[in-house]
Amino acid sequence: MVEFSWKRYVMAGIITLLIFALGLSLGLIIEGQRTYYVESMYEEHEVELSSSQLQYKYLLGLKEDLPCSVLYSSLEKNLVELEKTRVKLVNYEKDSKINDEKFELLKRKYTLEQINYWMLANEVKDVCGRKGVSILYFYSDDKKCPMCEKQEFVLTYLKKYFGEKLLNFPIDEQLNEPMVEILKQQYNITQYPTLIIEDEKFPAFTTKEKIVEKICSYYGDIEECNDSDN
Amino acid sequence: MILNILFWTVYFISLYLGVFWIMVIFENKHYPEKKPIKNYPFVSVVLPAYNEEDSIKGSIMSLFDLDYPKDKMEIMVVNDGSTDHTKNIVKRIIKDNPEQPLRLISKKNGGKGKALNLGLKESRGDFFVCLDADSFVRKDALKKMLPYFYADRNMAAVLPLMKIKKAESNIQKIQWYEYLINMFYKKLMNALNCIHVAPGPFSIYRKSILEKLGGFDENNLTEDLEIVFRMHKHKYRVVQTYDTEVYTIAPKDIRGVVKQRNRWFKGSTLNVINYRRMLFRKEYGNFGMLQMPSIILSGVIVIILLFLMINRIIPPLVSNLFNFASVDFDFMTFIYNFSLNFSILDLDYMALITIMTMIMMSLIFFVNSIRNANERMFRKGVFSLFTYFLFYYLLMGFIWVGVFFDLIFRRVQKW
Numbered sequence: 016m017v018e019f020s021w022k023r024y025v026m027a028g029i030i031t032l033l034i035f036a037l038g039l040s041l042g043l044i045i046e047g048q049r050t051y052y053v054e055s056m057y058e059e060h061e062v063e064l065s066s067s068q069l070q071y072k073y074l075l076g077l078k079e080d081l082p083c084s085v086l087y088s089s090l091e092k093n094l095v096e097l098e099k100t101r102v103k104l105v106n107y108e109k110d111s112k113i114n115d116e117k118f119e120l121l122k123r124k125y126t127l128e129q130i131n132y133w134m135l136a137n138e139v140k141d142v143c144g145r146k147g148v149s150i151l152y153f154y155s156d157d158k159k160c161p162m163c164e165k166q167e168f169v170l171t172y173l174k175k176y177f178g179e180k181l182l183n184f185p186i187d188e189q190l191n192e193p194m195v196e197i198l199k200q201q202y203n204i205t206q207y208p209t210l211i212i213e214d215e216k217f218p219a220f221t222t223k224e225k226i227v228e229k230i231c232s233y234y235g236d237i238e239e240c241n242d243s244d245n
Numbered sequence: 246m247i248l249n250i251l252f253w254t255v256y257f258i259s260l261y262l263g264v265f266w267i268m269v270i271f272e273n274k275h276y277p278e279k280k281p282i283k284n285y286p287f288v289s290v291v292l293p294a295y296n297e298e299d300s301i302k303g304s305i306m307s308l309f310d311l312d313y314p315k316d317k318m319e320i321m322v323v324n325d326g327s328t329d330h331t332k333n334i335v336k337r338i339i340k341d342n343p344e345q346p347l348r349l350i351s352k353k354n355g356g357k358g359k360a361l362n363l364g365l366k367e368s369r370g371d372f373f374v375c376l377d378a379d380s381f382v383r384k385d386a387l388k389k390m391l392p393y394f395y396a397d398r399n400m401a402a403v404l405p406l407m408k409i410k411k412a413e414s415n416i417q418k419i420q421w422y423e424y425l426i427n428m429f430y431k432k433l434m435n436a437l438n439c440i441h442v443a444p445g446p447f448s449i450y451r452k453s454i455l456e457k458l459g460g461f462d463e464n465n466l467t468e469d470l471e472i473v474f475r476m477h478k479h480k481y482r483v484v485q486t487y488d489t490e491v492y493t494i495a496p497k498d499i500r501g502v503v504k505q506r507n508r509w510f511k512g513s514t515l516n517v518i519n520y521r522r523m524l525f526r527k528e529y530g531n532f533g534m535l536q537m538p539s540i541i542l543s544g545v546i547v548i549i550l551l552f553l554m555i556n557r558i559i560p561p562l563v564s565n566l567f568n569f570a571s572v573d574f575d576f577m578t579f580i581y582n583f584s585l586n587f588s589i590l591d592l593d594y595m596a597l598i599t600i601m602t603m604i605m606m607s608l609i610f611f612v613n614s615i616r617n618a619n620e621r622m623f624r625k626g627v628f629s630l631f632t633y634f635l636f637y638y639l640l641m642g643f644i645w646v647g648v649f650f651d652l653i654f655r656r657v658q659k660w
Contacts, residue, residue, distance in 0.1 A: 018438070018530060019527050019528075019530040019531065019534065023265065023268060023269070024265070024534070024535075026268060027261055027264045027265035027268055028261065030264045030268075031257065031260050031261045031264050034260060034264070034602065035257070035260075038595070038598045038602075041594065041598065042594055042595060042598075045590065045594045048590055049590050052588070052590055099586045102586070103586070103588075103591065106591070107590075110593065110595070164564060164568070165564075165567060165568055165571055168568040168571065168572070169568075169571055169572060172572040172575070172578060172579070175578050175579060175581075175582035176575075176578050176582075178582075222571070223571060223572050223573070
């Protein structure tokens with residue numbers, strides 16, 4: 016009779032399940048830490064936004080010799096940081112196994128923050144004159160918008176290329192957020208990606224050259240525009 | 246979603262099998278029992294040879310050097326219709342060594358199974374040994390291996406440790422590591438009595454059992470595997486020994502590896518299909534419950550891993566290529582304006598845990614394999630070792646894909 020015992024098979028199964036459970040628990044802890052991180056970053060960004068808004072209100076009260084450069088640089092710096100956290104948030108959400116609702120709420124908060132900054136940037140431009148071109152970028156998920164990844168890449172590249180002269184404001188059209196709906200209706204957004212460069216609408220994927228041309232039409236004779244000509 | 250389910254299923258099964266075998270390692274009951282021989286039995290060694298002019302002399306000489314009474318053994322070369330100088334070389338060796346019990350039997354080409362059966366029919370020994378004509382045996386092989394037959398009347402076959410002779414090319418060095426790990430794996434199979442193949446290089450069979458089972462399957466792609474399946478079916482025992490070694494020549498290039506493995510994998514799969522009634526049957530012990538399903542499962546797992554890996558690597562590569570093309574491949578702007586946006590929380594912890602557990606399990610296996618074979622870790626070089634761990638299984642994945650296609654389209658070669 017050939018010897019056979021289930022014992023080893025069952026034990027191996029139990030140990031495998033334990034390793035799985037351990038991995039899952041570790042995953043839950045890390046996901047909790049990620050949520051905590053994004054929330055705490057959001058609090059920081061809120062303070063920065065309040066600071067920028069206060070700076071703007073204060074500048075409005077001044078009659079002449081407006082010290083706009085401080086506001087501009089803090090606005091741009093805050094936006095860069097905000098974008099970094101937003102990118103993390105999007106990636107964390109993709110990886111998320113359980114905290115979908117929490118991440119959705121955080122995404123709404125971050126989008127509202129972006130819109131707040133966008134409005135502030137437009138108001139600052141009116142008071143201090145142009146320093147940065149604003150791009151409102153409407154995107155959707157891969158299924159609805161296969162070109163969005165490429166468009167985001169081009170915008171990231173241009174941000175690196177133009178630095179503080181370009182301000183990107185990405186808006187996820189799928190967010191269940193009334194403010195996003197208002198913007199979509201205002202600009203009649205029907206396809207994705209769509210860019211609103213200042214007030215001009217660019218539906219579908221917009222090439223690097225087209226965006227550069229538009230940005231340079233606002234700036235004219237700056238180093239970046241001359242380089243891109245070459 | 247489907248890919249995720251596929252990934253976690255494969256991971257769970259691999260983890261389960263890893264844990265299972267690691268438990269066997271720590272049980273530490275890997276040595277089969279043996280009993281000293283009082284009277285040396287008569288042994289017949291058969292070398293089936295088809296166009297082996299390069300290596301046959303070395304193989305025969307290693308048999309001449311065996312530390313075993315010459316009147317208790319016979320060596321038969323079964324020339325399987327070679328078209329090269331194999332026959333003449335053997336004739337010359339017989340002429341030059343009249344004191345050696347060497348015979349030449351010639352037949353029309355008909356495959357290894359037929360050659361072995363002819364050898365079996367002509368043999369006079371109590372034990373039947375097969376030695377591939379590209380393999381070489383150590384002096385003490387017979388004396389070390391035969392005692393295992395005397396400890397168990399049910400013992401049908403005893404197998405030696407198999408190493409690669411002269412691993413010179415990179416692909417041979419990589420296979421050297423593979424054989425080392427396989428040796429250890431066989432040790433674990435021993436503990437569970439589920440060895441599944443008696444390789445050509447110097448496997449010893451109890452002739453009475455071999456004859457009772459009807460000899461080798463002449464139409465089988467892997468007759469050395471089929472005979473072990475049959476032995477398990479009839480509840481006989483097959484063990485792996487560790488106290489002697491045989492050396493075999495591994496394929497020198499990838500083409501050779503692909504050809505050899507295609508035959509091995511295809512033969513294994515076909516035999517599992519042929520013996521499917523033994524699958525998941527407790528009466529066949531761990532062989533039916535674990536070993537047989539593992540043969541097919543290993544192929545399926547390697548193919549799925551290959552597919553997942555390609556799916557994970559190729560689309561992002563292509564999409565990044567298009568992304569960079571859309572900015573005229575201006576890498577410098579990215580380099581000049583690079584800012585690190587990374588924290589420990591950004592790590593893909595699921596991938597990390599999976600990779601870590603797999604690396605840990607591989608290390609446990611590898612370190613034990615090295616110890617088991619009394620070898621040094623970097624004996625065949627760091628490059629071969631890392632290539633083995635990082636890429637060799639990709640090659641195996643491609644070979645398995647080929648095997649499944651061949652089976653679907655019924656492209657089965659002769660031996």
